[in-house]
Amino acid sequence: MKIVVIGGSGLIGKKVVTNLRQHGHEVVAASPSSGVNTVTGEGLAQALAGAQVVVDVANAPSWEDNAVLAFFETSGRNLLAAEAAAGVGIMWRCRSSAPSACSRVVTSAQRWLRKN
DSSP states (O other): OEEEEETTTSHHHHHHHHHHHHTTOEEEEESGGGTOOTTTOTTHHHHHTTOSEEEEOOOOSOOSHHHHHHHHHHHHHHHHHHHHHHTOOEEEEOOOSOHHHHHHHHHHHHHHHHHO
């Protein structure tokens, strides 16, 4: 199964990518450093092509209130449009500044993926 991890080079994203690969999934670690920018949309179509699942654990690059809001609104719109265009069927998002909260979401998602 092809799974795209948005924020795949970050603290949580790296762990998710490693875990999914260990379970035999084809995983794309998508991040600005890999040419995928959810704010501008750059690289999204290519990264999501053929994906069945998107796990989004990206964080805003700034914690200033307006910047955070703009990041999540813009990246969310761009991701939803790209996912729909690519025919992605399953999307998991974790939008929390608490790594433990995202870890619980991702752990649940990984359990589901292992069964399917």
